[in-house]
Amino acid sequence: MSAAAIVSRFSLLDAGIAAASLAVTLWIGVRVKRYIGTIEDYLVASRGMGLYVGAASLLSTEVGIITYMYQAQFGFVAGFSAFVVGLITLAVCLVVGRTGFVITRLREMKILTVPEYFEKRYGRGVRVLAGVLMAFGGSLNLGIFPIIEARFLAIVTGIPARYLGWTMAGLLLVALAYTAIGGMVSLIVTNYVQYVFLAAGTVVVTLVCLREVGWGEMVRAVDGHMGGHGFNPVKDLGVGFIVWQVLLWIALMTVWQSVAMRTFSTKDPAVGKKMFTLTGFLFLGRALIPMVWGIAALAFFWGRAEPATTAGATPNAEVAQLAARLDETYHADLDSGRLGRALPQVDLLERLAGQDQSRSPEAARLEASARDRRGEIGLLAMPWMLAATLPTGLLGLVVAGMLAASVSTYAGYFLSWASIIAQDVVGPALSSRGAPARRGAEGSADGDGRSFGTGPRGVPQDDRRSLLLTRVTVVALTVFIMIWSLAYHLPGPAYFYLQVTANLFMAPTLIAVVGGLYWRRSSATGAVLCFVLGALASLAYLVPALKLDVATAGNLSWALAVAGFVLGSLLVPPAAQREEAAT
């Protein structure tokens, strides 16, 4: 028996539905230009965002095709244990929404970017350092989105590979057009429309999964395929992973620029808090729903699996034979949707290589290679299942939902990282010596109750220059993303790349913000050490000799960032306290 190749039923009707959804989004997005007069309109929609559009905007930005793909991949490889990440997200959102931890203080200060807070609290040097790390890590993080998403679109729509680059360039240009013109106002309005498409597509795919596979079959697939694993997250993923995820999600929900910009755009701090409570349940769905798609894909292909066999004389010969066969067929199977043939072979190779008593380097290499391939199958299994099961018409609706998710994420991230590059890196360098990069925050106070300077608001010359600089940065960032996504070859699993680039600044940013808001003694020296040590610990993951896994590198980043912050602040206290001590 030979597994048949999967051919998508994507038709002209589906293409029409998807194209119409993009056209509507673009049309709405560029119509709001007339509302943009100041940099505050452009970056935070003049702080007029309501609760429901805020929740839609936040979720649309944080859900792209790539999000659904890696969540489905996590469900595919870890089974139901992966759900713990969704529960952590819900818990973090509810606590942040209930207490206003960090977000209320930042919202009250009327800042535009997170690094802007660092200038108020620690000085310009820390603002620029944080801005450089965030811009660098954030841009590289965004840079692989098109690479991964192109694979989804190629599978589900059947677009030939030679047109994929143009398709992704077209999507980036749609996002660029309305983001550069209308900024956050465009984003809020288009995010609302995109959310409707996204939610409809999400529900359709979930219903298809439940109809095609069913919950009982998913449970049996995880039980049978993972050999007793896939249900208990503590046993499967470890306490270290869970602790790291809790810390990471606290940082993501409070100081990740695209999320923080939504907080800064709300009408008032109370709306910001409510938005997090409401969004917590949407974030639970953002994790669990695609994870179920991944588990459904596992059950779907496991149910169609061809048993893998070997006929070598010795275990070593069996492993060698299987590895050679996989080298011949694996990529062709992956590219044609024959996952029912590739998956059992990869599983068998991983098991046999793992059982090798000699633990030779070759056996270890083959076992690791089989594990990576299982991860790659997990990434593509969900789109292949959709291509195999969705009928014409529904396929168009789902693709429209996924394109909406994708374009809204590009747009949201373009604005987020461009705002940091323009406001916190390039702006301070261009502005006159000693003058603040942006005058705008008024009547705000830090954690010690000290008042920040109250500068004049909305100086037209400054606003025009700031607006132009940010718009030019959005365009430049888009060009960079296009080039990066065409030229860069991903060396390993996307999930690890995304975590390393985000880890570069996540831990130090949260620690320096929390320290600045809630600890009087925190100083600029502590903040600088915090950023340097936290970033170095994340980069240690890339040094093969250290053999750090991604969770350990993540936790190390947090530990070193805290140590650097506390030590630096105690050894070199803030200037005010030094003067106090001297008198």
Place this chain on the structure above:
Amino acid sequence: MSWGLVWLVAFAVALASFVLISLAIAVRGVGEIRELFAALEEERRRKPS
């Protein structure tokens, strides 16, 4: 309670809340966008650039 049941309940809550909140967003969002436009228009009239 088994892990299987815990995950079934968690998924049911996730899907139900996703559907209900999405419906609320679809219904209430239009009014909020109108309010945002009105506020921006008002500000534009107050602060001509």
